Amino acid sequence: MGADAVIMSNRKVADGVELVAAYDKEPAARLDLQASKPQSGKPAHSGNKPLPTLSEIIGDDGPDSLRELLEKQAGNQRGNPAPSVTPTPVAVTSARSHTAPVTAKKTLGGFESDMESPFEHNVTSDAPQSGLDDIRAELASLRNVLQFQLSDMQQQHQSRVKPLQRFLNQQMIDMGISASLARQLVSYAPAQANERESWLYLLKLLSNRLMTNDDDILTQKGVVALVGPTGTGKTTTIAKLAAKYAQKYGAEQVALITIDTYRIAAYEQLATYGKIIGCPVRKAQSGEQLADLLFQFRDKRLVLVDTAGFSQRDSRLISQLATFQQAGGQTIKNYLVVQGNTQQATLKHIIGAYRSIDIQGCIITKLDECYSLGEVISSVIEAQLPVSYVSDGQQVPEDIHVANAKSIISLAAKLYKKYGLNHTNDNTAVNSAQAV
Structure with missing residues (x-):
C-alpha cells in the first residue's frame, strides 16, 4: 500500500492477527501539511511521536510494513529476494491471517506476476x-x-391459439382460484364446448376436487378439539356443535372443555353456552389437567375442546399444540377452523402452521361475510384438507351445516357473479384519469 499507509487497528483472532490499514489518495505534501496542522475538534498526535510500526504492534522483529512483508514472502517462495518496487496503490479494507495461502495477481513494474500471500485480502475499491x-x-x-x-x-399467443381457455383461466383467477390450480382445471376443459358449458364443466371439476368429511363429528364418539387463529369463531362453533349433539343424543352425552387461558372471559363465554345447552363445562390449564378432565368425561359420547386463538407466527402456538401431545394418550381429533374471507397467502401459512398436529378436517366459518370463496376453496384443495362443516351466521345452533362440495362451489360461483364480474364490480367505474 506504500509508505503513506497507516495501520488503523489490530486485534488477535483465533488463527492469527487481523490488521486494518488505510491510506489517503491525496499528495504527500498535502498530507504533511495536514499532519502539521491538527483539524478542528481533533487533537494532534500526542508528543509528535511516530506511529507504531508493525513489529511494535505484533511484538516481533519482522518487516515494518505490509509491502516489506509481501516482498519477503514472495522472495522466500522463489528462493531469491523480491525486487524492490512500488506496488500499485489499492484500497485494503482488512487483512486476516489464513492457514492456506491465497494466490493473488499483482502488477509489478508493468508486468503481471502470481504470488501467494499468507493473508486473505479483501482488496476492493469503493467506487x-x-x-x-x-x-x-x-x-x-x-x-x-x-x-x-x-x-x-x-399469453397473447395462447389467447390467439386458444382464446376460450385463456378466457376461462382468467375467470377462475378472478373468482379467487390460484393460478396453478386454474391452469390445471382449464387444461381439462372440452375443446368443442362453448363458454357456458366449459364454465359449468370447470365448476364440476372443482366440486370433485373439494373433499368433505360429511357429518363426522356429530355422528361419531370421541374427543374433538377445534384449533385455529384468533377470531375465527371457534367458541361459537363449539356451542353450535354441542347444541346439535345435545338435540340428537341428549345434553348429558356431551361435555365442553376450554384450554383458552389467554383470552379474557373465554371460560365464562363457554360456560354460558354450556348452561343454556345443559352440559358440563370445565377449564384446563395444562396437559395434565386436560388428561384428568378427559378421564372424568370418559363416559360422555362427545367431548369438545376449545383452544386459544393464536396467530400462525405466535410462538405460544407451539406450546399449545404440545399440550395435545400430553393428554395422557387420549386420542384427540383436531379440526382447523378458518374464516371464509381470509386471504389466500394467509390461509396457506395457517394450514402449514397447524400441520404439526394431525388435522382431520376443517370448518369454514363466516360465509355470510364473504364476497369471494375461491381463495379458501383453492387453499383447502391444494392442501388436500377435507371440509367438515360450514358456518354462515351467529345463531346457535341453526347457522352450521354439514359441508357439501356442490353447495360450496355453487355459492362461490354466485358470489363471483354478484361481486366479481366486470358489470357487477364497482372498481371498473373508476375514472381513468383519477386512477392515473
Whole structure:
C-alpha cells in the first residue's frame, strides 16, 4: 500500500492477527501539511511521536510494513529476494491471517506476476464496487422486464391459439382460484364446448376436487378439539356443535372443555353456552389437567375442546399444540377452523402452521361475510384438507351445516357473479384519469 499507509487497528483472532490499514489518495505534501496542522475538534498526535510500526504492534522483529512483508514472502517462495518496487496503490479494507495461502495477481513494474500471500485480502475499491452493484441492479431489472414481456407474449399467443381457455383461466383467477390450480382445471376443459358449458364443466371439476368429511363429528364418539387463529369463531362453533349433539343424543352425552387461558372471559363465554345447552363445562390449564378432565368425561359420547386463538407466527402456538401431545394418550381429533374471507397467502401459512398436529378436517366459518370463496376453496384443495362443516351466521345452533362440495362451489360461483364480474364490480367505474 506504500509508505503513506497507516495501520488503523489490530486485534488477535483465533488463527492469527487481523490488521486494518488505510491510506489517503491525496499528495504527500498535502498530507504533511495536514499532519502539521491538527483539524478542528481533533487533537494532534500526542508528543509528535511516530506511529507504531508493525513489529511494535505484533511484538516481533519482522518487516515494518505490509509491502516489506509481501516482498519477503514472495522472495522466500522463489528462493531469491523480491525486487524492490512500488506496488500499485489499492484500497485494503482488512487483512486476516489464513492457514492456506491465497494466490493473488499483482502488477509489478508493468508486468503481471502470481504470488501467494499468507493473508486473505479483501482488496476492493469503493467506487468500482459501487459501479458493479449498479450494473447488477440494472441487469436484474432488465431481466425482470424481459421475463414479463416474454410471459405477456406467451399469453397473447395462447389467447390467439386458444382464446376460450385463456378466457376461462382468467375467470377462475378472478373468482379467487390460484393460478396453478386454474391452469390445471382449464387444461381439462372440452375443446368443442362453448363458454357456458366449459364454465359449468370447470365448476364440476372443482366440486370433485373439494373433499368433505360429511357429518363426522356429530355422528361419531370421541374427543374433538377445534384449533385455529384468533377470531375465527371457534367458541361459537363449539356451542353450535354441542347444541346439535345435545338435540340428537341428549345434553348429558356431551361435555365442553376450554384450554383458552389467554383470552379474557373465554371460560365464562363457554360456560354460558354450556348452561343454556345443559352440559358440563370445565377449564384446563395444562396437559395434565386436560388428561384428568378427559378421564372424568370418559363416559360422555362427545367431548369438545376449545383452544386459544393464536396467530400462525405466535410462538405460544407451539406450546399449545404440545399440550395435545400430553393428554395422557387420549386420542384427540383436531379440526382447523378458518374464516371464509381470509386471504389466500394467509390461509396457506395457517394450514402449514397447524400441520404439526394431525388435522382431520376443517370448518369454514363466516360465509355470510364473504364476497369471494375461491381463495379458501383453492387453499383447502391444494392442501388436500377435507371440509367438515360450514358456518354462515351467529345463531346457535341453526347457522352450521354439514359441508357439501356442490353447495360450496355453487355459492362461490354466485358470489363471483354478484361481486366479481366486470358489470357487477364497482372498481371498473373508476375514472381513468383519477386512477392515473
